[in-house]
Amino acid sequence: MIVTVCSHPSPAARFVGIFVGLGRTDVRGDFRFSERKDRADGPQERRRARKPEADQERRRLPRRPTQIQWGEWSPAKISDVTGGGLYLFVTADVSRPGHAASKLWRMSYRFHGRQKTYSIGPYGNGSDGSFSLADARREREKAKDQLKEGKDPSTEKQLDKHRKAAVRSFGQWADEWLAKKKVEKVKRGRIVAVRDPKTIEVLELRVGYVKGRFGKLCRQDIKRPDVLAFMRSYEADGKLETRDRVRSIGEQICDYADVEGDGYNPFRNLNGQMIANISTPRPGVTEPRDV
Structure with missing residues (x-):
């Protein structure tokens, strides 16, 4: 412990103080803070000097596998082995990882030099408007026949939908x-x-x-x-x-x-x-x- 009693004239006022363990005076009698040996040089001191925001962010990190938030799943294309541009377009369910939100049969084709996609329908067992693999292949063959006749399968499907909507009793x-x-x-x-x-x-x-x-x-x-x-x-x-x-x-x-x-x-x-x-x-x- 350092005890220093000093009297130093100041431009503002004269004061007399006792500083205990805070500093020392130099040769001229000016007070300055002493250099302490407990600076943040060690690992413990560096941990204490960390910002509280970094500690809070570290505490919020998931500790268990169930707390891990998975990223977005990208859609996938499953091509038919028989070719012809037929594939199954699978969209993942973000809320349930590992499950599919939708499975749609589609067909890639070119019409008048442009790449287009023909939507056949949802994947299923062939009931309730769904299409099995055999049904999707038959629809693909129908679309190929329309292309040979110079017709666009997507346009023909829309026209057929309009005709059915216009049917009256x-x-x-x-x-x-x-x-x-x-x-x-x-x-x-x-x-x-x-x-x-x-x-x-x-x-x-x-x-x-x-x-x-x-x-x-x-x-x-x-x-x-x-x-x-x-x-x-x-x-x-x-x-x-x-x-x-x-x-x-x-x-x-x-x-x-x-x-x-x-x-x-x-x-x-x-x-x-x-x-x-x-x-x-x-x-x-x-x-x-x-x-």
Whole structure:
């Protein structure tokens, strides 16, 4: 321990102090801090001199394998051994390491000099819209046939999806056809006007007949034998005139629903399988006494 008593004039004030174990004065009587031997030279002193932020960061590091945060898993491509550009695109599930989030069949191809990808569908056992390996290979062969015809498989798939979305039932087409007839103008001699309300009422009645039998089916699902059986039910009741009117309305509705122009109409050309309806001529009333 060093005890120093000094008196030193200062520009600001005169003071007398006792410093115990803090320092010593030089020859001129000026006080300075003494150089201590316990500087941070050893390993223990260096550990004490570390910043507290580094210690906190070190304590936050995981100590167990279960605490380790895995990095992001990259998708993988599993190519088919038969080639042809077919492969299974597997996307990993980040929340469950080692598990796949999705498995999709895809096909690489070139169309007009450009590299493109054709999405076939999800991997599965072939049910619920999934595709097994055999199903994916069949879809690949279909896509190759389309490429040979100069068609883009991806574009054709989108067009087919739009066609299926635009498919409507026979009943929906019948309602639209009837609504058109209600506002459509017809010419009777020199008069052009909409149809009479009584005519519309009769149309609604006959449209209801054919709609009640085939309303839930699509036009392509209506088969000719089913239409013949429906027509013969009117023949059994002796309603040949009603049969012909209902058949004519069904034919018109099918023509109206044929937006693609495929010409399919199961109500057409049935006269060879039905009983001929020969009407008896009735002379018109010309004399007032016959009224």
